[in-house]
Amino acid sequence: MNTLARAAALAAATLLVVACGGGEAKPDSPVPPAPAASLFTRLGGMPAIEAVVKDFATRVLADSRINAKFAKSDPDRLVSKLIEQVCGATGGGCTYSGRSMKETHTNMGVTEGEFGALVENLVAALNQAGVAAADQAELLTALGTMKADIVEVAGPATGTPLPAGFAPWTKPAGQ
Numbered sequence: 001m002n003t004l005a006r007a008a009a010l011a012a013a014t015l016l017v018v019a020c021g022g023g024e025a026k027p028d029s030p031v032p033p034a035p036a037a038s039l040f041t042r043l044g045g046m047p048a049i050e051a052v053v054k055d056f057a058t059r060v061l062a063d064s065r066i067n068a069k070f071a072k073s074d075p076d077r078l079v080s081k082l083i084e085q086v087c088g089a090t091g092g093g094c095t096y097s098g099r100s101m102k103e104t105h106t107n108m109g110v111t112e113g114e115f116g117a118l119v120e121n122l123v124a125a126l127n128q129a130g131v132a133a134a135d136q137a138e139l140l141t142a143l144g145t146m147k148a149d150i151v152e153v154a155g156p157a158t159g160t161p162l163p164a165g166f167a168p169w170t171k172p173a174g175q
């Protein structure tokens with residue numbers, strides 16, 4: 001092989017290595033890539049989730065578009081169950097011990113507009129905590145799957161009253 005041919009062969013080999021990602025770690029590399037952090041971890045773990053849920057609940061209870069729905073309910077239980085639910089849904093290892101979304105929100109008369117108002121309060125709390133847009137989107141997608149079990153009334157109305165037939169959670173006797 002003459003010099004020119006050798007240089008061309010070398011250039012071709014170099015191109016091949018680069019194109020095939022020859023510089024990347026091999027599967028049996030001693031340092032495997034770190035697994036992707038769960039949404040729970042990216043949100044900042046339990047302290048961050050507790051802070052966001054508490055701020056969210058404060059906003060919801062001050063929002064006249066939706067606060068009538070909470071008139072008969074225990075805010076401490078709501079906060080503790082929400083923390084558990086968000087921790088569980090984001091990979092934090094908590095087991096949600098509350099009632100199903102269907103059972104909890106039955107006869108509450110929640111409209112689509114009120115569901116949207118509640119989500120706005122959550123987004124405000126997430127922004128306040130500095131949660132990245134992509135992480136917010138992932139959490140909202142997870143919560144969006146629950147909408148059908150929560151909304152009972154189609155349409156954008158907000159500030160609708162809590163129906164008289166709504167029965168809130170009450171502490172079982174003896175607890």
Ligand code: HEM
Pocket residue numbers: 066069070071072073074077078081082085097098099100104105108110114115116118143144146147150167168169170
């Ligand atoms: C994705 C949206 C929502 C989620 C994840 C959610 C989650 C929860 C959870 C975990 C509880 C506690 C369940 C338990 O006590 O066992 C709860 C209770 C409650 N939620 Fe929601 N909720 C959502 C939307 C809404 C909306 C839109 C409203 C009204 C505007 C609402 C009103 C209430 C009320 C009033 C309670 C207390 C129920 C009671 O006292 O029995 N929720 N929710």
